[in-house]
Amino acid sequence: MDAWNAYEFSTLQKNGFPISGWLKFTYSSSTPNIVESKSVKLYLNSYNMARLIDGKEDLHYIEEQIEKDLSKAVGGDVGVYIAVGDVDTLKPLKGDFMALEEYCNVAKMSFDQYNESSDILEVVPSIGRYERWRSHSLRSNCRVTNQPDWGDVYIHIKGEKAVTPESLLQYIVSMRKENHFHEEIAECIYKRLYDLLDPEELLVTCLYTRRGGIDINPTRASNYYLLNQAPIIDAYNFCEKTARQ
Numbered sequence: 001m002d003a004w005n006a007y008e009f010s011t012l013q014k015n016g017f018p019i020s021g022w023l024k025f026t027y028s029s030s031t032p033n034i035v036e037s038k039s040v041k042l043y044l045n046s047y048n049m050a051r052l053i054d055g056k057e058d059l060h061y062i063e064e065q066i067e068k069d070l071s072k073a074v075g076g077d078v079g080v081y082i083a084v085g086d087v088d089t090l091k092p093l094k095g096d097f098m099a100l101e102e103y104c105n106v107a108k109m110s111f112d113q114y115n116e117s118s119d120i121l122e123v124v125p126s127i128g129r130y131e132r133w134r135s136h137s138l139r140s141n142c143r144v145t146n147q148p149d150w151g152d153v154y155i156h157i158k159g160e161k162a163v164t165p166e167s168l169l170q171y172i173v174s175m176r177k178e179n180h181f182h183e184e185i186a187e188c189i190y191k192r193l194y195d196l197l198d199p200e201e202l203l204v205t206c207l208y209t210r211r212g213g214i215d216i217n218p219t220r221a222s223n224y225y226l227l228n229q230a231p232i233i234d235a236y237n238f239c240e241k242t243a244r245q
Contacts, residue, residue: 001026001219001233002034002183005245008213009082011047011062014054021059021084025066026235029220031076034183036144041212043069056084079235092217092232092239093205097134097154100169109166114176118192122167130158130201133165135172136244138206141179149182151208152242153189156226159199182208186218194222201226209244 009023023044044066053061063080070078113120138151153172157163163171171192175185190204203221221227231237 001028001227001230003217003219003232003235004040004214005210005217005238006040006044006214007210009044009047011053012049012051014051016051019053019056019059019084021082022087022238023066023080023082024235024238025070025078025080026233027070027074027078028076029183029187029218031074033074034181035070035073036181037211037214037216038144041214044214059084081235083238087238089238089240090231092207092230092242093154094229094231095132095156097132097156100133100135100165100172101137103133104166104169106169109170111170111173113170113174116171116174116178116188116192118196120167120171120174121192121196122164123161123196124164126157126160126162130156131162132156133168135169136242137169138172138175138185140175140182140185141177143179143181143184146179147211149208149211150244151182151206152244153186154203154205154207155189155193156201156203156229157193157197157199158201159197161197161199163193163196182206182216183218186220190220203227203230205230205232207232207242207245215245 003026006023010020059082067080134154136152138153186206203226205219207217232239
């Protein structure tokens with residue numbers, strides 16, 4: 001699933017008074033298309049000066065229009081929700097994730113690979129029922145503009161094999177010169193780990209920094225149980241922001 005947060009959505013009532021809120025939309029990674037972020041910003045900005053509704057109670061008409069347009073673009077179902085005023089938030093993912101930067105002795109490590117390679121990952125026997133890691137060191141670059149994209153990555157692994165925390169952190173850092181969309185980075189991390197470990201369960205979620213008021217949060221998981229552990233993928237769940245977001 002891919003979850004998008006538009007923190008600066010706004011439109012006008014028919015009397016000219018502005019309504020501003022937080023728009024969220026989600027869709028499955030199995031759709032034939034994805035939407036490109038700049039085009040989404042231009043599309044949502046087209047509502048800024050449009051006088052379409054009488055008041056907040058009519059926002060569902062705008063939700064339906066955005067849902068229709070985005071569904072046509074991606075070729076699949078899209079969930080859209082607009083929240084105005086105070087918003088109750090949840091954690092993006094259930095459970096606790098250990099920060100790799102805190103667990104690893106970074107000062108004694110070497111980081112010299114800035115292009116992705118599975119050779120960086122060191123496979124070892126799993127020492128626990130499952131492992132959950134997070135890192136704030138993710139950076140890749142936009143495939144269209146070459147601008148840097150910063151993010152946090154969350155990884156859940158369950159199985160007989162794992163990777164060393166040090167090599168996992170080095171691997172995340174190796175994305176630094178890669179030019180891919182956010183969704184492709186999440187899929188790359190997921191696919192590399194899945195092929196190497198053949199895990200019972202695997203989940204990768206990337207929470208990217210907002211740009212132009214929008215952030216993109218792709219989640220890839222091996223089963224629906226794990227997807228249910230990620231409130232971020234539900235269009236009606238507004239989640240806590242990380243420091244980067």
